[in-house]
Structure formats: C-alpha cells, structure tokens
Amino acid sequence: MTHVEAPAAPHALTLWADGRQVATLGYAPLDDRWSLDYAPDWVKVPASFPLSPALPIEPPADGYAAGAVKRFVENLLPEGRALDITATTYKVSKSNIYALISALGTETTGAFRFLQPGEVQPAVAATPPREVTREELNKRLDERDDIPLAVWDGKVRMSIAGVQDKLMVYVDRALDDGGRLYLVEPPLASTHILKPEPEPEPGRPVTPHLVVNEHFCMSLAHRMKLPVADVAIYRTPRPVLVVRRFDREVVQDDQGVKVRRLHIIDACQASDLPATYKYERNLGSGEHVRNVREGVSFEVLFDRVGQTVNKAAARLTLLRWALFQFLIGNCDAHGKNFSFFVRREGLEPAPWYDLVSVAQYPGIDHELAMAWGDAFKLEEVAAFQLADFARRCGVDRRLLQREASRLAKLTTTHAPAQALMPDYVDDGERAFAEQLRDFVLGQAVRLTKLASDAVKIKDEYL
Structure with missing residues (x-):
C-alpha cells in the first residue's frame, strides 16, 4: 500500500x-x-x-x-x-x-x-525597554474600567493562563532596593508577574484583600520550607502582588544581563487535556452531570508521577501540595495550578503558585476543584475521604499521617508569625491576616485528627 x-x-x-x-x-x-x-x-x-x-x-x-x-x-x-x-x-x-x-x-x-516563518528573534532590543513607573501603574489601575490593564501602548501584554488581571514585567533589581519595572519586547523576557487587587464589579464575587490573602499563603509555604514562588507586595499605593517567575532565570555573560526562559507545563498539558478539563467535574456540578469526573483530579495528578525523573520525590511533593491546599482552604486548586519543568529525561515538579484561601470568601462557590475521595466540600472531608484519597493516589496512609502531622505542626508555628508581618499595613489588612491565621490553625488541628483516624480504617472498607 x-x-x-x-x-x-x-x-x-x-x-x-x-x-x-x-x-x-x-x-x-x-x-x-x-x-x-x-x-x-x-x-x-x-x-x-x-x-x-x-x-x-x-x-x-x-x-x-x-x-x-x-x-x-x-x-x-x-x-x-x-x-x-x-x-x-x-x-x-x-x-x-x-x-x-x-x-x-x-x-x-x-x-x-x-x-512567523523566516522571522528571527532579535539578538538586541531595537528600542530601550519601556519603563512602568509607580505613578503610571497606579493611574492605569484607576482606569481599568475604561482601559484594560492587559493593554499597554495599544498592545496586549497578558499572555499567560488564568482569569485574574496580570501584567508581565522585567524587574532590574529587587524592588525594595529601588528596582524598576519594564514592559518586555523580544529578546527581553519578563521576570515577574504583577497581580493587582481586583476591582469590585457588578455580578462578580467580592474578594477583599486578595493580595494579602495570596501573599500570606505563599509566604506561609515559604516559611514552612515548601517549594513556592517568591512574592512581595508593591504599593502604588494600591497593593499589587509581585510574583517572581520560576520559568525565567536571570544570567549574566560577557554581553550583559539576559533572561533565560525555562520550559514548564501545567498538569493539564502534562495530562494531554484541554484547559476546560482543569476541574475534576469538567461538565460542572449540575444534577445530570455531577457524576462526570473526566477532568484533572488528584488521581490524574498523581498519575503524572510516572512521567517524572525522581518518582519518590515527585509523589511526596504532590502529597504535600494537596495537604497544604487543605490547610489554607484553597477550594480552587485545579489542574492549571500545578506545573512541571520539562527535561529530556522527564518531568520535575515546579515551585507552587496561586495559593489562595478561597474559603475566606462566602460569595464564592466553595466546591473543591479536586475531590478528596468523593467529597467535593471541605467540610465533608472526613477520615474515610482521606483514606480513599490515599488509595486512589497510591500514597501509603502512614506516610499521609506523618506528612499531615508535620505540616500541621509547621503551620501552628509559622502562621501566627506570618500574621504579624509588617507587609500588612492597615487595620483591614492586619485583621484579614489574623482571620487567615485562625482559619489555618483550625485546619491544622482538624487535619491532624483526620489523618490519624484515616490510618485505622481497614483496607476492605475502601
């Protein structure tokens, strides 16, 4: 033939x-x-x-x-x-x-x-980088209803996945050391992502202090020595979360400073699934489709371990990531919120990002993006659901208990200290940080008990 x-x-x-x-x-x-x-x-x-x-x-x-x-x-x-x-x-x-x-x-x-075919990336920028001053950024945040933050100089500057307003910039040195922000054009690549406080809009849930929320959760993970992107709060004076990109590496050679791009993919890409499958219930939670669970679940995520270079380390990282989401009450931890570096030999878990306590906002649906067992609500997670999670994901329940206990103790140590950080500058921000502290401390106590009870459940009941 x-x-x-x-x-x-x-x-x-x-x-x-x-x-x-x-x-x-x-x-x-x-x-x-x-x-x-x-x-x-x-x-x-x-x-x-x-x-x-x-x-x-x-x-x-x-x-x-x-x-x-x-x-x-x-x-x-x-x-x-x-x-x-x-x-x-x-x-x-x-x-x-x-x-x-x-x-x-x-x-x-x-x-x-x-x-485009035939187009070659320039080795040197044709024009000096375009600086974004603190004053200009604040003005643009004021004008978001009229001019979207993603558009600068008539060009869309937002090309990364996600729903929230973001702006990608190059930062020439630490912001607390007088660093400046620049928009990027090839060959220059961005080093940081700016995530401003969302503006209240009709028909959208209210999420006050979202910058403080993410900063607290990310900083708590850092204090606990978990792999997480670096964050800071930049004030215009409006609060803006500054996230250091872990898929970019600043290097210096004979020709000056360059930004090297590192290849990462999210769990949807690693699973060969479209973005619409980022939630486990990919068709939603309506009565007739709620049992359809074709999207990224904990089980699908842990299946990616087989694609990694160091499987034992990857499994442990995924377990800690899942438990940390429980501790902070991140109901929206979905398939595009975990990434991997891509090597020729296989995948390697990347630092964590988008850590937010969604549980703090009553106006947002708190259905879990990924179920623990069959539980799609935090309050429905009991010892049986943790044991079922471990069975589905190939995690030894004694390891689950040890890690849950260890992370809970670290949370108890570090959450109170994080709530006292000077990054939170007014009464409203400090009160919100204290609210977060109290929530995660309660979750730590709960997780310790549930994980201890999960070990005692007989295999035949699962």
Whole structure:
C-alpha cells in the first residue's frame, strides 16, 4: 500500500528556545488540523526537550494523538476577561487558537516563542525597554474600567493562563532596593508577574484583600520550607502582588544581563487535556452531570508521577501540595495550578503558585476543584475521604499521617508569625491576616485528627 502524506498545512509558526529553532507548528483552519515537526538540529542537541510528554521528540509511528498539539497551545492562552480583551484587540474569534497564539506567542509561559516563518528573534532590543513607573501603574489601575490593564501602548501584554488581571514585567533589581519595572519586547523576557487587587464589579464575587490573602499563603509555604514562588507586595499605593517567575532565570555573560526562559507545563498539558478539563467535574456540578469526573483530579495528578525523573520525590511533593491546599482552604486548586519543568529525561515538579484561601470568601462557590475521595466540600472531608484519597493516589496512609502531622505542626508555628508581618499595613489588612491565621490553625488541628483516624480504617472498607 502506498503511504499518502497529509497535505501541507497552509499556515505555520516556528517555535524557538535558547536562540534555536525547535519545531514548526502547522495549522489547517478548515479542518482544524494541527501538526508539529521538530527541527533536525534541535533533536541533535543533548539538552533539548519536548513540548510535553504527549508531544515527544520522537513521534509515535502513527503520529501524535489527535488534537494533542492544539491542546498544548490552547493551554498557553489567558482565560476569561483577558481572553475577551485579546480577541477584541486583535479582531479575532476567541475560539481561533492559532490567531491568538500568533498574536501572543512571543512571551508565553515556558521556554518557547512562536514566530512567523523566516522571522528571527532579535539578538538586541531595537528600542530601550519601556519603563512602568509607580505613578503610571497606579493611574492605569484607576482606569481599568475604561482601559484594560492587559493593554499597554495599544498592545496586549497578558499572555499567560488564568482569569485574574496580570501584567508581565522585567524587574532590574529587587524592588525594595529601588528596582524598576519594564514592559518586555523580544529578546527581553519578563521576570515577574504583577497581580493587582481586583476591582469590585457588578455580578462578580467580592474578594477583599486578595493580595494579602495570596501573599500570606505563599509566604506561609515559604516559611514552612515548601517549594513556592517568591512574592512581595508593591504599593502604588494600591497593593499589587509581585510574583517572581520560576520559568525565567536571570544570567549574566560577557554581553550583559539576559533572561533565560525555562520550559514548564501545567498538569493539564502534562495530562494531554484541554484547559476546560482543569476541574475534576469538567461538565460542572449540575444534577445530570455531577457524576462526570473526566477532568484533572488528584488521581490524574498523581498519575503524572510516572512521567517524572525522581518518582519518590515527585509523589511526596504532590502529597504535600494537596495537604497544604487543605490547610489554607484553597477550594480552587485545579489542574492549571500545578506545573512541571520539562527535561529530556522527564518531568520535575515546579515551585507552587496561586495559593489562595478561597474559603475566606462566602460569595464564592466553595466546591473543591479536586475531590478528596468523593467529597467535593471541605467540610465533608472526613477520615474515610482521606483514606480513599490515599488509595486512589497510591500514597501509603502512614506516610499521609506523618506528612499531615508535620505540616500541621509547621503551620501552628509559622502562621501566627506570618500574621504579624509588617507587609500588612492597615487595620483591614492586619485583621484579614489574623482571620487567615485562625482559619489555618483550625485546619491544622482538624487535619491532624483526620489523618490519624484515616490510618485505622481497614483496607476492605475502601
């Protein structure tokens, strides 16, 4: 039988990393057909790596799974209002993944830049970097209703996944040492993400002190020596959370300071699932679909251990991540809130991010993004649900108890100290930090008891 090659895609983008062309991405719009071809020179590089486990450098004999390339790309795009703004600015449909990545692809999460064929990333910036002063940022925060924060100088500057307002910037040195913020253009890459306090809007849940909330939870994890991104609060005087990007590395050579991009993927990409599967109940919790659980669950997340380089360390990291979400009451810990570094040999868990105590906001649905056993509410989690979680995820229950007890003790030690930090500057922020402290201390007591009881449950009951 004669092998018939698929027709060449009419549209293409080239993917670049570390100054090398990595692959060519093809797209046929009428068939919604995507293709990926790694560059021969990239394949030969010993330190080269694939886009994701679903898109290995050596493709399977029958090709990549249908839709795998599209799912990888779609997971790079922003969601919610940021996606609306991008589509409106560039006058394309929100469902036109190819057009969106063509517009936003020079500064996505991870290592790759998406360029037009024949286009070469400049080695030196054509213009000086565009500084964003404290005063200008504050003015833009005032104008968010009229001019979206994602748009600067007529260009969308938001190209990372998520719903919340964000701005990617390069910071030349520590902010408390007079560091300045800059917008980025290739070849310069961003080093930090700015997350301002959300503005109250009609029809949206009220989330007061969200910057303090995330700063407290992230800083608590850091105090407990858990792997977490560095954060700080920058005031314009409005509070803005500054998150140091762990997929960027500042290096200095003979030609000056450069920002090296490191490749990471989130759990949706690692699982070859679309962004719409980031919640375990991917069809929602309506009466007729609540039993459909095809999205990222703890079980799906722990299945990624098989793709990692150090499986014992990865399993322990995932267990600690899950337990910490319970301690802080993060009901919204979903499949795009955990990431992995991608190496040629396999995956490696990345530092944690987006740690928020959603339980502090009564106006937000507190259904868990990932169930403990079959419990989708924090208050429904009992010893049996913890034991069921351990069984599904291949975690020894004695290890679960030891880690739960250890993290609970660390929480009891460090949460009171975190609530007293001078980062929280007024009575409202300090009161909120104290509220968080009291909540996590209560969760620590509860987790210790539940994990102890979970060990005693007989296997045949599970």
